[in-house]
Amino acid sequence: MSWPIVGIGALASIGRDPEEIFESLCGGHSGLAPLRGFDKEKFKAGHLFEIDNRAEPGVDTPGRATEFLLDAVGQAARDAGLGEDLSEVPVLIGTGLREMRSLELWWRDGADFAAEQLHFGPALRARFGAADTHTFSNACSASLYALALAFDQLQSGSVEHVIVAGADSITESMFGLTDAFQLEPPGRLRPFDVDRKGTILGEGAGAIVLGRTPGDRKVYGRVRSVGMNCDAHHTTAPDQSGVATAIRQAHTRAGVKPADVDLVMLHGTGTPLNDEVEVRAMREVFGEHENVPLVTAIKSMTGHTAGSAGVLSLITALLAMAGGRIPPVTELDEPTENISAMRLVHTTPVRADVGVAQINGFGFGGLNAVAIVEAAR
Numbered sequence: 418m419s420w421p422i423v424g425i426g427a428l429a430s431i432g433r434d435p436e437e438i439f440e441s442l443c444g445g446h447s448g449l450a451p452l453r454g455f456d457k458e459k460f461k462a463g464h465l466f467e468i469d470n471r472a473e474p475g476v477d478t479p480g481r482a483t484e485f486l487l488d489a490v491g492q493a494a495r496d497a498g499l500g501e502d503l504s505e506v507p508v509l510i511g512t513g514l515r516e517m518r519s520l521e522l523w524w525r526d527g528a529d530f531a532a533e534q535l536h537f538g539p540a541l542r543a544r545f546g547a548a549d550t551h552t553f554s555n556a557c558s559a560s561l562y563a564l565a566l567a568f569d570q571l572q573s574g575s576v577e578h579v580i581v582a583g584a585d586s587i588t589e590s591m592f593g594l595t596d597a598f599q600l601e602p603p604g605r606l607r608p609f610d611v612d613r614k615g616t617i618l619g620e621g622a623g624a625i626v627l628g629r630t631p632g633d634r635k636v637y638g639r640v641r642s643v644g645m646n647c648d649a650h651h652t653t654a655p656d657q658s659g660v661a662t663a664i665r666q667a668h669t670r671a672g673v674k675p676a677d678v679d680l681v682m683l684h685g686t687g688t689p690l691n692d693e694v695e696v697r698a699m700r701e702v703f704g705e706h707e708n709v710p711l712v713t714a715i716k717s718m719t720g721h722t723a724g725s726a727g728v729l730s731l732i733t734a735l736l737a738m739a740g741g742r743i744p745p746v747t748e749l750d751e752p753t754e755n756i757s758a759m760r761l762v763h764t765t766p767v768r769a770d771v772g773v774a775q776i777n778g779f780g781f782g783g784l785n786a787v788a789i790v791e792a793a794r
Contacts, residue, residue, distance in 0.1 A: 419639035419791065420571045424499070424626030425732050426492025428485060429719045430466040430619055434492060438719075438729075439736040442744035443766045447718045448619065449605070455589055462595075462602035465587055466619030466720025479519035479530045483540045485622035485725075486510065486584035490545065493580060497626035498634055503545040507576055509567055510537050510552045511559025511583040513723035513780075518588040537584070554724070556780025557684070558645070559583060560623070561727035561788050565643035567627055577629050583725030584622035592618060606721070607748045608685035608714050609692050609756040616686045619720020623728035636793035637735040638774075642670035648783035655691055655779055660698035663785035664775070668702075671789035673773055675703040678710045678789075680743060680774040682730040685714030686721055695777065696755040703759075711769055713762040717748040727778035731788060734774040738792040743767050 425435050430448025432438035441448075448466040454477035457463055468485065471478060494503060516535045522528035533539050541547040555562045560583030567579040595618065596602070603614040627640060644667030648659025668674065684695055700707045715733055716722075722729060737743050746763040776788040 418572060419641045420568060420627045421631040421639050422625050422637045422735065423628045423631055423634045424493040424497025425637055425735065426489040426496060427623040427729060427732050428468060428488055429621035429722065429729065430468055431718055435732050435736060439733060439744070442715055442718055442733060443742055445745065445747045447747065448720065449617065455592060460592065460596045464617065465592065466617060467587065468620045477522060479522050479528045480516065480534065481518065482516050482584050482586040483537060485586065485620065486537055486582060487540060487544050489584065489622035489624040490580060490582050493624035493626050494545070497628070499578065499626065501545055503547040503580065506547065506578045506580055507549040507570060508541055508547045508580045508582065509563035510550065511561070511563040511724045511727065512552060512554055513556055513559060513585050514588050514591065515552065515554065518586050521589055555784045556782065557723055557726050558778035558780040558784045558786040559724035561643060561776065561778040561786035562645060564640065564788055565645055565786065568640060568643055571627060571629055579627050580624055581627065581728060582622065582624035583728040585723040585725055586620050587618045603687065605748045606687040606717050608687045608717055608746055609696065609753055609761070610749050611751040611753055613687050613689060613692060616688050616721045619722040621719060621722035621725040621729055623725050623732050625728060625732065638738055638790045638793050641789045641791055642667050643786060643788045644670060645786040648785065650783045653781055655694040656783055657694050657698045657701065659783050659785050660695060660779060661701050663787045664698065664702045667775065667787040667789050673789060675706040676709055678773050678775050679769065679771040680734060680737065681710045681712045682734050682774065682776045683712055683714040684777045684779050685716050685746065687716060691779070693753065693755065695779065700755060700758065707758055708760050711743055711760045711762050711767065713743055714746050715744065717746055727776060727786065731776045731790065734776055734790060738771040738774060741768055741770055743769055
């Protein structure tokens with residue numbers, strides 16, 4: 418069983434729609450820039466992957482995560498031919514922090530912000546008439562958890578379409594935490610590099626529309642499965658066994674073997690522990706086929722976009738399958754020994770025919786999720 422993806426939408430620091438983002442990724446363009454919304458004097462680090470939509474530089478405004486979400490959902494709905502009326506379409510949103518940045522601005526600066534705006538539902542209802550909305554605050558795997566529920570809803574026959582989205586804006590408290598425990602600011606986000614120093618936060622939103630039948634619409638690909646678990650191994654440290662189990666579950670549910678997977682979108686946060694555990698789990702699962710799939714990651718150019726990371730990687734995989742072009746991991750000077758054993762795409766894009774892609778998403782607390790998608794053929 419698989420479900421067609423008939424609409425996509427996205428925005429990030431490197432682009433305002435899926436095609437612009439994908440071209441930026443293939444061109445190796447980074448969205449890292451000096452701080453725009455926070456006081457530079459309060460932090461050691463001076464750069465983030467922010468979406469530059471503020472009316473006045475240095476002056477932050479509430480509701481930005483909601484703006485990102487509405488933009489991405491609107492793009493995807495229009496692309497799928499659903500228009501502006503989503504009253505009959507469930508909208509499932511993955512996020513890390515919802516509108517917590519707005520709460521900070523309300524508490525500290527007295528910004529105009531109501532408690533009900535913390536949830537994305539009211540804004541989705543006001544803009545699209547969406548009556549059935551659910552928010553998953555599952556850290557960095559949130560949008561892939563939302564995808565799992567969408568798969569189940571379609572399989573049950575209860576709906577004709579489901580929108581899966583992810584959105585996050587950077588909060589000052591989260592930035593402050595990362596700035597405090599990273600004694601030396603990373604400078605660059607360098608996934609799988611021997612000298613990687615840590616992650617850098619990013620902003621973004623993405624959305625896809627899944628339908629029971631494609632009709633005469635463009636099909637970007639088909640979702641075959643989502644494997645997920647919560648291993649609860651540690652608050653922040655990932656567990657190789659839990660990660661490997663989620664990958665195997667996704668393969669089993671999709672009816673694929675490691676040798677069938679052509680491309681893996683790695684989670685690739687650029688932190689010393691997460692990168693190494695992810696690659697070791699990959700090598701454990703793929704075994705003798707560890708050099709079969711091409712592997713890449715996008716966070717070196719988009720930053721760690723939290724709840725939207727999974728769906729942004731999924732959209733990247735869809736466009737890579739459609740065009741036969743795989744964007745590279747950038748900022749990679751010296752690959753680690755474990756990643757060097759795999760077919761890592763870095764420095765420049767590569768041409769490849771991709772029929773099956775795997776998308777990894779791993780969050781705090783062992784919230785692991787892995788999706789398998791196939792090309793539209």
